[in-house]
Amino acid sequence: MGNKQTIFTDEQLDAYQDCTFFTRKEILRLHGRYHELAPHLVPMDYTNEPDCKVPLALIVNMPELKENPFRNRIVESFSEDGMGNLSFNEFVDMFSVLSEMAPRELKAIYAFKIYDFNVDNYLCKEDLEKTLNRLTKEELTPEEVQLVCEKAIEEADLDGDSKLSFADFENMITRAPDFLR
């Protein structure tokens, strides 16, 4: 504790504390975890903002993400190149949004991005089918999958374009208080 760490400058830590929901200790711990993922890639000294990215395959093996059915989508939606390779800033961003201190509205925005597999800003039937398959280990028959997705769109679609925009999604979320605790 105190000012003995040499990984970040004080200004960098202040910037992180202002822009994310983490405290100083949590940011240093996150850096430790990030470094553990790829010790040869990630430098210990971040004072001059090195530009290194940890590949997707290493990140989705973290114990916190390993059992999450959407781990690939989550990591992809936080990466700038869309391929899932995260720099440290993106890594911190991902965990900041997923933490319990982030407000629900922010999580809803990112959840929409995660469920949106083809990245067209709408949840169409194919997106919902892929979501359902991830959640049920692909053990439902294709007819059942179709039926469920059609019903879901029918229930939540308010503007009648047979796909869910963010407004439809958000409206449904406000009626679900257990969302993303």
Added chain:
Amino acid sequence: MVVCVKITVRAYLVILCVTEEQNLVKELVALSTQDRIWAIRDLPMSVDEKKHIRWVLTDKQLKVMSFVVSVILGTKLKVQCLFSQSFRRCGYNLRSARQTLELWQGIMKEIGGTFGTSVLSYFVFLKWLLMFNIFSFLVNFGFITIPLLVFDPSPNIPPNVSFRGLEILTGAGYFQYTIMYYGGYSNETLGGPVKYNMQLAYFFTIAIYMVLCGIALIFSMASSFKKNYVLADPSSNKAWQLLSSWDFSITNERAVRQRKNNLRESLSEKAQRRQLTLSEKLKHFGVYLGFWLLSTGLAVGCGASIYYLYAANWSLLQEAKTLLVPFVVSLMNLVVPLFYSLFNKFEHYSSQRRQIYALVVRNVLLKMSILAVLCYYWMNVVAKKFSCWESMVGQALYRLVIFDFLFLMLGSFFGEFLSNVIGTRLLPRLGVPEFDVARNVLELIYAQTLAWIGIYFSPLLPAIQIFKLFILFYIKKVSLMKNCQPPRRSGRAAQMQTIFIALLFFPYFVGSLSMVAYTAWRLTPSEQCGPFRGLNNTFSVVGVWIDDLGGIPGSQWVVWIYQNVIRTIHGIKNNSEDYLFILYLKL
């Protein structure tokens, strides 16, 4: 000077902003520093972009400010900028420090990851109750006990009574004459550098504490309702199940697998919901009615048997016999809910939520009837029979709390352990048990009710409660990890939490409050011991104080308020004799 420079800077920055990013900057500039930080954090942008915006704000701010200031004054403005950053840094350090003091954070994460949010809600509730009790202990100890200890540190114990080990269990004997109970407190105004009126202190501490509890509960209930209550909307069931029912806090492989299975089953369950024929409906109704009558009968029977046990067995000299009543009460509280769970297996409920409600209502009925009988006995029989009756009631409550604790421990170790053994070796059809959140939360609520009722008679009871809750956390955690499996059905955890807080408030808290109020209002304090000896009723302490206050100039408004309040209350009282007590019994 600083304010007008700030406004000038903001106006200047507004003129500067042109592009869309700078529109955002323009919006952020208009906020105060703290709001600005929150707004930046809530932006759905990457950390790089947020840092850039933050830099723009502070960098521009610094440049413009230093320019303006170099025109007007010297370098005073740079100090102001640095001040707000160091102020924030101080706030962050405080937040970090508070985090290190957080209790059990790692364990709760582990439990949440393995068992999901609904099981975690029990442990969150336990932690909340622990904090509550720490607060109540500090209040009581600080305002009632410490002044007495400072003034008169040695308790006046009769010469032939010494400490034997049995007191920890019975609460009588040596403890009877200490500050543990009402009887150990004096009724004098303690002298010394500051005059401290023990009577007023005792009365007002308890009264204000109960009021604060009530306010805290109302607030939690209101905020919980606002956040979590949702009108059940069956038409959005599929969409809800698909998109928002998944519990993302689970990190355990087995739990995830079970959830997936469950979701699959519930989504493909459409075919099973056929209409029931009339005869089947009648049969179900008959079964419900039968079991409800049976459970109500059990509850009433338990209450009656406690009354007869008490009436027949009260003997001051044989201390071991006094242990019989708490033993029977705790045994009933342990065994009868198991019967209720058994009844549940034979009834067919259309939804899991109805099943939990039925179970909860039956358990509440049982516990309320037992508590009502005990309170009635204490108020009507013990109060008239013994000289220092408040201490007697305090001891009875102490014994109830201790036995409740022992039975909870045994219930965990043997109950869940035995269910596990039966479920895995003897009757594999039953399977590994799940953690029964509803029943455990009700046990916690009952334990807290005992503490609330007891606070008037035994001010240090919260200390025992703190110890009990602390140990209980670890026992339940170990039992959970070793004996239970993750829940098979994904319940609506948020709504359950709201219901639990509502449950804590209405019957139990109002009941304990009315009992303490009845004691203060109607019962004569004992003559020989305690802070209210010699008075007609406890509340007359306030009357005496108001009379004294009448002599002091400037306090006429207090006297006026008091007289009006008393007039109103007398008006209500004349119309409803024993209103509070009957209300409690009805509940």
